[in-house]
Amino acid sequence: MSYPASVIAQAFVERGIQEGRFVTQMKLQKMVYFAHGYHLAKxxxxxxxxxxxxxxxxxxVQDIYHTYKLYGSDPITDLYFLEEPVKEGWTKSLGASANDAINYTWKxxxxxxxxxxxRWSHLDGSPWAKVYTPEQSSNVIPDDSIKAYFQNILAEKTHEGADKS
Structure with missing residues (x-):
């Protein structure tokens, strides 16, 4: 099941607040991206x-940017500004695979x-690097590209784990 990006972002912000490990908007964007890629691959x-x-x-994701831009590059320390329907319990209704992606990404x-x-998202061969052009900052990064990239990452992690056995 797919969710609005705002719900996944809120889950990371809530966790950061609960653990006292606040995220910035830029870090939040990358965490949602990582969770999305992990979910696509797995x-x-x-x-x-x-x-x-x-x-x-x-x-x-533009929606995340517009929601949290008031923080600029500062840590996101509360959710008082969110609309009520988003605040109340959306993240509690996430399915098992979404929670797995969020927990793995947080770790x-x-x-x-x-x-x-x-810097990691900018690596040569990354989905971002394949479509980014300075002249146009709104090029869509295809999910197929994100999925293939994260499948390679997860395969490498699995292989590394097998080598340590």
Missing amino acids: YGEPLIIEKFEAWKFGPV VTDPLSANELS
Whole structure:
């Protein structure tokens, strides 16, 4: 099942607030991107409904940007500004695969800074790098490209785990 990007973003913001490990908007965008890619690779379907666009600092969902832009580059420390329907319980109704993607992403990306995640999203051969052009920052990053990229990442992680056995 796919969800509005705002719901997945809210899940990360809520977790950051609960754990006292606040995320910035840039880090939030990359966390949602990572969770989406992980979900595509592991479950074969999109985590979010919206499409990512290739912006200067990496993959972006416009809805997330507009929702959290009031924070600029500061940590997101509360959700007081969200509309009531979003605030009340949307993240509690996420399915098992969505929660898996969120939990895995939190574990992997929490220790990394927004700049580290941005650099990671810019690597040669990444879905962002394949479509980004400075002249047009709204190129859509195809889900097929994101899925293939994350399937390779997960295969490498599985292979690394097997090598340690």
